[in-house]
Amino acid sequence: MSERTERTGASDPSPLWEVFVRARRGLAHSHVGSLHAPDAEVALRHARDLYTRRQEGVSIWVVPASAITASSPDEKDAFFDPAADKVYRHPTFYEVPEGVAHL
Amino acid sequence: MSAPFAFTLALGDDALIAAQRLAEWSTRAPEMEEDIALANIALDQLGAARLLLTYAGELEGAGRDEDALAFLRDDREFRNCLLVELPNGDFAVTMAKLLALSAYQLPLYTALAGCADERLAAIGGKARKESAYHLDHAALWVKRLGDGTEESHRRMQAGVDQVWPYVHELFAAQPEAPIDPATLRGDFDATVAAVLAEATLAVPQSGWAPAGGRDGVHTEHLSYLLAEMQVLHRAHPGARW
Amino acid sequence: MYGNDSPGEDASGGLLGEVEAAEAALRAAAERDRGAADPGVDLAGHFAEIIAADQKIEPRDWMPEAYRRTLIRQIAQHAHSEIIGMQPEGNWISRAPSLKRKAILLAKVQDEAGHGLYLYAAAETLGVSRDELVELLLDGRQKYSSIFNYPTLTWADVGAIGWLVDGAAIVNQVPLCRCSYGPYARAMIRVCKEESFHQRQGYELLHTLAHGTPAQKAMAQDAVDRWWYPSLAMFGPPDGDSTHSARSMAWKIKRFSNDELRQRFVDMCVGQAEVLGLTIPDPDLRWNDERQAYDFTQPDYDELMRVISGDGPCNRQRMAHRRRAHTEGAWVREAAAAYAAKRKSKEKTAA
Numbered sequence: 001m002s003e004r005t006e007r008t009g010a011s012d013p014s015p016l017w018e019v020f021v022r023a024r025r026g027l028a029h030s031h032v033g034s035l036h037a038p039d040a041e042v043a044l045r046h047a048r049d050l051y052t053r054r055q056e057g058v059s060i061w062v063v064p065a066s067a068i069t070a071s072s073p074d075e076k077d078a079f080f081d082p083a084a085d086k087v088y089r090h091p092t093f094y095e096v097p098e099g100v101a102h103l
Numbered sequence: 104m105s106a107p108f109a110f111t112l113a114l115g116d117d118a119l120i121a122a123q124r125l126a127e128w129s130t131r132a133p134e135m136e137e138d139i140a141l142a143n144i145a146l147d148q149l150g151a152a153r154l155l156l157t158y159a160g161e162l163e164g165a166g167r168d169e170d171a172l173a174f175l176r177d178d179r180e181f182r183n184c185l186l187v188e189l190p191n192g193d194f195a196v197t198m199a200k201l202l203a204l205s206a207y208q209l210p211l212y213t214a215l216a217g218c219a220d221e222r223l224a225a226i227g228g229k230a231r232k233e234s235a236y237h238l239d240h241a242a243l244w245v246k247r248l249g250d251g252t253e254e255s256h257r258r259m260q261a262g263v264d265q266v267w268p269y270v271h272e273l274f275a276a277q278p279e280a281p282i283d284p285a286t287l288r289g290d291f292d293a294t295v296a297a298v299l300a301e302a303t304l305a306v307p308q309s310g311w312a313p314a315g316g317r318d319g320v321h322t323e324h325l326s327y328l329l330a331e332m333q334v335l336h337r338a339h340p341g342a343r344w
Numbered sequence: 345m346y347g348n349d350s351p352g353e354d355a356s357g358g359l360l361g362e363v364e365a366a367e368a369a370l371r372a373a374a375e376r377d378r379g380a381a382d383p384g385v386d387l388a389g390h391f392a393e394i395i396a397a398d399q400k401i402e403p404r405d406w407m408p409e410a411y412r413r414t415l416i417r418q419i420a421q422h423a424h425s426e427i428i429g430m431q432p433e434g435n436w437i438s439r440a441p442s443l444k445r446k447a448i449l450l451a452k453v454q455d456e457a458g459h460g461l462y463l464y465a466a467a468e469t470l471g472v473s474r475d476e477l478v479e480l481l482l483d484g485r486q487k488y489s490s491i492f493n494y495p496t497l498t499w500a501d502v503g504a505i506g507w508l509v510d511g512a513a514i515v516n517q518v519p520l521c522r523c524s525y526g527p528y529a530r531a532m533i534r535v536c537k538e539e540s541f542h543q544r545q546g547y548e549l550l551h552t553l554a555h556g557t558p559a560q561k562a563m564a565q566d567a568v569d570r571w572w573y574p575s576l577a578m579f580g581p582p583d584g585d586s587t588h589s590a591r592s593m594a595w596k597i598k599r600f601s602n603d604e605l606r607q608r609f610v611d612m613c614v615g616q617a618e619v620l621g622l623t624i625p626d627p628d629l630r631w632n633d634e635r636q637a638y639d640f641t642q643p644d645y646d647e648l649m650r651v652i653s654g655d656g657p658c659n660r661q662r663m664a665h666r667r668r669a670h671t672e673g674a675w676v677r678e679a680a681a682a683y684a685a686k687r688k689s690k691e692k693t694a695a
Contacts, residue, residue, distance in 0.1 A: 142453070146450055156443075
């Protein structure tokens with residue numbers, strides 16, 4: 001769970017790792033949870049055992065939780081609202097003349 | 104006992120007894136994540152045991168299924184190597200056992216995957232991937248314990264020393280068997296030597312080579328293990344579970 | 345693998361359906377969030393609005409301190425229960441009566457460790473570390489579900505735990521999939537999906553025993569006799585005596601009262617027991633047409649309080665076992681940390 005209230009674990013002997021799994025070919029890795037491990041190699045193996053026991057994935061990433069910089073909810077407006085009026089970024093903004101295919 | 108039956112039974116017993124020992128770690132592992140990892144390995148061994156024992160029963164042709172072979176034989180009828188029946192000891196001993204077992208099972212199952220017997224080839228093809236993971240897991244921990252703290256180094260070396268005499272039995276020649284284990288020794292030595300070197304551990308020098316498992320002559324430990332494993336099944340003859 | 349004659353099939357399917365509905369609701373709430381108002385300066389007001397709109401609170405959102413503390417306590421207790429709960433069933437792995445049963449049980453106990461870890465991870469998003477929570481458990485300052493302080497005396501207890509204890513847990517937990525705290529709700533969706541396998545395997549195990557030899561059937565009935573009332577007690581004290589309920593309901597951490605959930609559980613079990621051919625040990629259990637629900641005998645809440653306060657049959661044993669595993673593993677964890685530190689400093693020297 002990639003956003004923490006407080007960072008735990010920079011000097012932790014068994015720091016926290018965030019786990020991302022690609023469920024199937026063609027899909028992006030998505031966040032599935034976290035775990036503790038002393039290093040990346042162990043973290044990867046634990047992630048395999050913990051989060052893909054039921055064939056939930058074909059590829060795994062582990063990332064030290066302390067390496068994630070998260071946006072703050074206080075900055076939510078400044079960060080995300082400017083995108084709200086850029087409707088021209090979405091394909092539905094454009095009217096396609098009738099009869100045009102493959103667009 | 105026909106050679107294919109004896110061979111298949113021995114492999115099945117190796118996997119079954121290894122699974123029983125590894126499962127003893129459940130709820131006791133050094134870290135909760137490791138509890139899950141050890142259970143996974145135990146489940147792999149148990150899965151292989153079930154396939155092998157089922158096939159052994161068919162080769163024997165006396166109507167015994169996996170449960171008849173697992174629960175209704177006495178220790179003198181088991182054909183597993185002594186290595187797998189040794190008590191778990193501490194985590195270092197368990198990892199030393201797993202390193203030896205998986206470094207033996209990986210080339211064995213790999214060779215089996217290409218053998219003439221289709222059933223054994225299929226089992227080998229499935230189990231070798233699992234063994235590769237077991238070897239990887241054992242190597243990972245042997246390196247960390249060997250090159251971790253002073254205490255872990257001492258314990259890991261002691262674990263390797265304790266287990267080492269029992270590896271020789273694994274490679275006793277069986278020229279009649281589908282795969283002669285003697286041919287796998289070079290592969291095993293190379294794998295284990297590389298792991299131990301990286302773990303800053305010494306390869307033990309010992310002339311003692313206890314054996315007898317393949318002939319049904321075991322350590323004192325096996326009978327206790329079986330007493331526990333078989334108690335419920337034997338208390339209700341003929342019952343279905 | 346499971347007979348079609350089992351009403352457990354429908355009941356579990358129904359609960360699983362509820363889990364899926366909760367997951368869909370979570371997605372729908374996320375969709376609605378697209379147009380949500382900005383937090384502004386009224387943080388408490390914004391929090392209340394999110395709760396009212398059935399949206400999810402996420403880790404870095406402002407939340408009342410008591411909400412955070414309540415969640416930490418509840419999620420941690422839940423995680424501890426999963427970890428301690430491995431022991432009673434783990435007790436039978438080595439003696440499972442067939443290789444198939446051994447594999448199923450080992451996988452189930454392993455899942456419980458996994459659930460504990462998902463839940464510790466959810467608790468950690470609230471700014472507490474897993475180490476701290478584990479310490480609180482080992483010091484006896486945080487509790488786990490009192491049901492795990494009862495012993496598993498026979499193989500049938502594994503079945504009774506699957507059917508009754510996991511059944512009660514699912515009834516309790518399915519509403520938590522809609523909990524207002526996002527990470528907890530997501531963890532619970534994952535847990536509940538896996539739990540439904542647990543309840544079914546327990547039910548099937550008991551069904552096999554109940555239709556086996558007379559000795560097996562007696563073993564199954566004995567297990568149900570011993571686990572029925574402790575399972576009813578899992579829903580906690582009656583609503584009038586429950587200290588945290590009202591506020592947790594207002595915050596949508598909890599969505600049904602203890603008594604409502606207990607009733608739902610009893611109503612589910614009656615038909616399932618009939619198919620098993622086993623008797624629920626309650627002479628006063630009968631259908632009440634007016635209430636459209638079963639009347640039943642309440643569990644002994646004094647006993648529940650005694651077990652919670654530490655005097656159940658296995659409290660000391662369970663805690664000693666957990667402490668021993670933790671203590672005996674310390675040198676391994678230290679070694680792994682030392683190895684990682686060495687690698688890091690080597691990398692630095694090389695760079």
